[in-house]
Amino acid sequence: LTYEDYVLFPEDGKRHEIIDGDHYVTPAPNVKHQRVSFNLSKLFAVYLGKTRVGLALSAPCDVVLSDRDVVQPDLLFVSKARAAIVTEKNIQGPPDLVVEIVSETTRKTDEVLKRHLYERHGVQEYWIVDPEIEAVKVYRVTENGYVRAADLTREAGESIASPLLPGLDVPLAELFAD
Helix, strand or coil: CCHHHHCCCCCCCCEEEEECCEEEEECCCCHHHHHHHHHHHHHHHHHHHHHCCEEEEECCCCEEEECCEEECCCEEEEEHHHHHHECCCCEECCCCEEEEECCCCCHHHHHHHHHHHHHHHCCCEEEEEECCCCEEEEEEEECCEEEEEEEEECCCCCEECCCCCCCCCEEHHHHCCC
């Protein structure tokens, strides 16, 4: 399938994505997922309100990586320097940072398929947030592809930081707060 097929998918409350030309559909996320997404969006809004270093958007927002790769990450960040990829309809190219919040129905897709997809298309940093175990994996691009830069847990009292976002501090206690 291609982007032309994608725009014809129904607006049915489910997440439709195309990865390597294959159609993936996931149901609407659960409440815990949405709470984590909201918390993360609030933390990004405060940070970006102060720094003005770019734009963060939360799902649903189409990211067109190629004609055969169209995804809707839970959260994305595009730096000011790359603002030209942001259009009225979608994001045309790889964001600087992508965040996926896993669930039982998306775990394999987020951990394997999307990780390889984002790596292949040059997303600089990829966070996999797991609300069930209250943990975050951070992948960063190197000249040899992604390396896992951090394995963070709420239990350890850790925070997420990123060289893409100087001064950003995402305490996992706040990210996973009820």
